[in-house]
Amino acid sequence: MRSLFFFSLFWLSLNDSVKATKVFQNLFINRGTLTTIKNTTFPFLAFNATSTFTAENVVVSCLKNDTLIITVTNNDTTLHGFKIKNYSGISYTINPAANITCTLFPTQRSIYTFYDHLAYPRNMYMGLAGMIAVKDKANDKVYYWNLKEHFTVFNQQLGYGLNWNNYYPDYFTINGKSYSQLQLDPKVKINNQVNDTIYIYVANTGQSMHSLHFHGFHPKAVYSDSKLIKQNWIKDTWGMFSMDCVVLRMIPDKTGKYSVHDHNLVAVTGGNTHPNGMFTIMQINP
């Protein structure tokens, strides 16, 4: 009996060390166009997992205590940068067709935003900002929401010669999509059961403030990197400044459909039409 106990301990410790693996992630800086909910288009840049452009920045995901090795290739024709917020020592410039490699050792459930810091905030505004989501366990039920907003006129000028005092976005996206496209994105649309433990990784990589209101529930922040740290706060409406990140834990106690939306209700529009903006509907099943 005792040997079985010690064997179990040994197996568990082995299992734990197996979890701490090396994770490799390729990022490509790609240039393309974002197609809005109203089928208009404008120039956009994104960090993608391959050299093919999509308007959605890839979510880099790993477990705590993993070794994360990221290679960033500049697939564009101009100079770009790569920086990770709150992780010292990672700040690079990358020439066209060149690449860099960096290594991270995340130790807790958290979010690190990576972005192009050159010509700040122009390159970031044009799309180059995404998140590294560090999970606690491989089987965590997780969602990833990368919030951005877009002002067509600014994108058409490729971010040059802008007066940010005139910034008035006309599209609001999560992972590059707006309502009702968001209902088809499994990384955004929460579809779970009562009493599930759900983690929502939220990064505001736009320039505006956003205020996410959850109907029906008060999620708890299990990680926060905002100026006013909101760790362990329990709220139904989460005000987020530009570059704020929060990991929310929600354990739904009832079934039904519940909206989540920006409570700056102008941000629930797209191309001036409501409700084409930052708005999704959760489905909680028995």
Added chain:
Amino acid sequence: MMRRRTYLSVFFFGCLLFSFAQNTITYFSILRSNAQKDTMCDGKVIPIFGITNSLGAAAKIPAKILYCNEGDSMVLNTKSISQGEHHTIHLHGLDVDTRNDGDPATSFWLSHMQDTTYSFKAKNAGTYLYHCHAADVIHVQMGMYGMIVVRAAGGAKTAWTGGPSFDKDYKWLMSEVDSVWHYHVPVHDTIADTVHVPKYVPNYFLINGKCGSEILNDDSIKIKGAQGEKILMRLANIGYLTNRIIFPSWLGARIIDSDGRPLPNAIVNDTCYIMPGERFSVMLQPTIQATANVAVEYLDMNTGNITLTNQVPVNINGVIGIKEEQLQEQLFSVYPNPGSDLITIKSSVQINSSLQCKVYNTLGQLVLEKNIRSGETIDVSLLPSGLYNIIIYSSEVKSQSCKLIKVAR
């Protein structure tokens, strides 16, 4: 006989407790978009939508505050007099089920002359909102919103059940009005449930529906109190801009809860940001008698620029509260007092964390700030001679104000 009487007493006492715990508060809510008007602070009359408590009442921005106690049930008997519009009541932050959520994207809306009942059980004391969620970007702007205050169980004057006590509370609901939207109300396509939204350029910046000079004369907004009095500020934002509230430092502002839940630790901060839909409770405890203003700023959420600042008068007069408190609790001693250079601040109970000490002159200006441990000293030698207030903040015990007489060496 005696035993029967005891049983009866227990039964009746139990019934009494049950009736306290199970109060049902009923309100009538009329959702109106029929020829309602409100007058702004410059005398201009604008068309509005609104929520009233009776058929005869005229709509105002905002709707009336609804009250109940933690543990109560609230019932809203609701009727729509909408003349073609559709309306709902969303119980913002009250964590109701889909049926009672008032969100037409997941539930139902009311057409003209339809009625329904919304209800919820108030599980957590705090500050909440109610507003129309049909074409909400327009209907909220038109004025269909109000505040819900859930008091602590039994109506206790505490921020939440078992939470910090207060002597008085103020309710501030911030919002804005873009009068162009009111004069030319965007049409809600009720088949597609879409609405075309014009550019938002607010020109009235409201607290409880008041703006400009109205704020200076409104007793529900301007703060009056005494030194040491505990004043709970219930702050909510239902506009489309971010509010930044800046309190004079001598009000000793501490942010203690948000969205109907206590914060894990109170935050000592003179500045509170409130984005749309958020609510915060800030406990004030004035450390001196003075008059000043609280700045209520309206920040553009895209540029971060200040669009407008409302100044709310604060008048702190009298010292009733602090005298009582100092008699009850002498947690900290300051010596030597009068003092000339190094003064020691020591607590009468063991406090492990650091103490934040803020020294104010008689004008309420912060003249010195230092974090120390209990028993350590502060150098006041550079301060001019005179009377000073030292506010000592600790995460483990209540903050305390101590007088210091600074003398020349």
